[in-house]
Amino acid sequence: MARFPTFSPESGNPFSSSPSYSNGNLTTARTMPDQSTIDLFKDRHNRLMSTENEKNKLIEDLLCRLELTEDQYQRSRLDHDREIRYNREGQMRENQLQNQLRGVKGLMDRNAFVVVLLDGDGMIFSEELLQQGEKGGKEAASQLWGAMNDFVHRAIPHLSSPKILARIYANVKGLGDVLQMSGIIDRATLFEDFARGFNGSKLLFDFIDVGNGKDKADDKITEIFKLYLHDIHCHQILLGCSHDNGYARLLDDTMGDAMLMDHITLLEGVPFERELANLRASFRTTKFDNMFRDTKLATPYQLKNAPGPIQRPLQTIFANIPIGSPLAQVPSNSTTDEITNSTTTSITSKSNTPAPTWASMTAAPFIPSASSPAARSGMKNGTGPLKSTPGINRNRLGQRVDDLDESIPNEDIKRVKKLKLCNVYYLNGADACNNARCTHDHDYNITKNDLKTLRQVARMTPCYFKTECDDPKCIYGHRCPQSQPNSKECWYKEDCRFAGWGHGIDTRICKTTKV
Structure with a gap:
């Protein structure tokens, strides 16, 4: 704390302007402050100004903080009001959606x-x-x-x-x-x-x-x-x-x-x-008990070629009668009644044996001919019986998918084609070809490699039943050998023998049907 000089009668009081009396004489002497006193005043003034500035700065800071707090408060208040409004609207919207959902559920359940x-x-x-x-x-x-x-x-x-x-x-x-x-x-x-x-x-x-x-x-x-x-x-x-x-x-x-x-x-x-x-x-x-069969039925191919007395449509019996039998002389495109009448007439004119009836034919055991699929199933490349039952590979659409050997050189295919070999004779067995007027070669001493090539050549002839064929020993083609999966045509375009059904077939096998 600043110390100030004490006042004495001799020096006079600097804060007083009263006249000085000495020895009974009235005088008007005013004592003037010296330089040190002035400096003290200035120093005091400066300290007061500094304090005043600090006070003003404090007030300004408080006012600034107040304004900032007020702004934050207003924003928070706006957010709060908006949240209240949004929640209220959300609740109303949720109630509407719940009502709509109940209405839709009512319609679904109705x-x-x-x-x-x-x-x-x-x-x-x-x-x-x-x-x-x-x-x-x-x-x-x-x-x-x-x-x-x-x-x-x-x-x-x-x-x-x-x-x-x-x-x-x-x-x-x-x-x-x-x-x-x-x-x-x-x-x-x-x-x-x-x-x-x-x-x-x-x-x-x-x-x-x-x-x-x-x-x-x-x-x-x-x-x-x-x-x-x-x-x-x-x-x-x-x-x-x-x-x-x-x-x-x-x-x-x-x-x-x-x-x-x-x-x-x-x-x-x-x-x-x-x-x-x-x-x-x-x-x-x-599972619904006792409502459905729990075992599979035999396929038509299995039933057709099963030995023993079985009941079958009349067309199936005539289809498997060996060539040379009187019943085999009936045209293949005749109806059942025409077949029966024609067969009865043919047999009556040639023999005194009673005409065969439906009962007599179905009562006799079925013996497959050499040209029937059952007989062919016992041949492998025309050399001997098969030891296992073949199967049919099909894709996800149920289309038949046969293996094609693309490793065979084109020169071999052309050479075997020129030999004019009988496909049925060499691929299905010596007794399979029963066409007396067949013009293809049956005497060629075929090799194992030529037999492999001939099988590929036979696949170039479209099968009559197309991709629906269910004969596991069928030698003909069920898709174009030149076509690639997902491609709707091949090199031959509209001139291809498989045009319209044998192109773009998915070759991925999904199931194999054993017959």
Whole structure:
């Protein structure tokens, strides 16, 4: 703290201007401050100014901070008001969406349905139902509806009364023939009666005839499956396909989407094929006991070539009668009645032996001729019997895929072509060619390499049955040797003998049919 000099009467009080009296005399002497005193004043003034500046700076800082705080407060208040408004609007919007969702769910549940898709060529009803014809079809529909209703109450309990749809796809005529040849039904038309009874039982139950052709049922089921899979009204699809690995590719497309997978149930008839068995753990599965066969039917090829007394269509019997027999003189494009009449007339004119009847022909054991596929199945390259049963490789579309040896030089192919060898004689056996007027060579001493080349040459001739051929020993072509997968043409373009069906075939094998 600054010290100031004390005042004395001699020096006078610098803060006082009173006159000084001395020795009784009045004087007006004013004492003037000296330089040190002035410096002290200035120093004091400077200190006061510094303090004043600090005070002013403090006030300015406080005002600045107040303004900043006020600005932050206003912004926070605006944010808070906006959040309140947004929450209120969000709540209103949520309520509207909840109402809309309840309305949509009500519409979905109003038309809710479950559908069962059956591949009728493999999911075959029990023999007891099939043998009853139209009555059995109605009973089958009733049993299927009851089993589906129990399944819905068990697996989808939140649906009170969904509609139940059933779609069965099959080749009715072809399957009827197979069932008759297998001895399951007495006549093929009984299966048509069964399908008619099934259709007439429930309004939403349909037995659909896909006609002739390989895998037509598969294709139709695949497309209808995709249609129903994303239908908001469809709550469950039961897929009856346990007999066919081809459906594994269809199910693979749904893997990874839990919602789609939850909408699919695999219905078991015969035991699941290998690829489907690997997928069954990922899907819900069920089985309707005593409704479907649990064993496969024999294929038409197996039935046609099976020894022993079997029942078969009349055309099949005539197709396997050896050449030279009186029955073999009937034109191949005649109807059944024409064949019977022509055969009876031919035999009566040549012999006193009674004319063969349907009963006498079917009662005798079937012996395949040398030219029949059964006899040819015992030949391998025309040298001896096969030790194993051949199979037919097919792609995901069910198209036949034969191996083609692309390593054979083009020069060898041209050379073997010029030999004019009989393909049937050398590839199917010495007794296979029964054309008395065959102009091709049967005496050539063929080598193993030429036989390999001849097999490739034979594949250059299109098969009459195209990709649907089910003869494992067929020597002809089921796809263009020059065409590449996904290519719709080859070097020959429209002049190719396979034009229109034998190009762009997927060569990836998905299943092998053993026959």
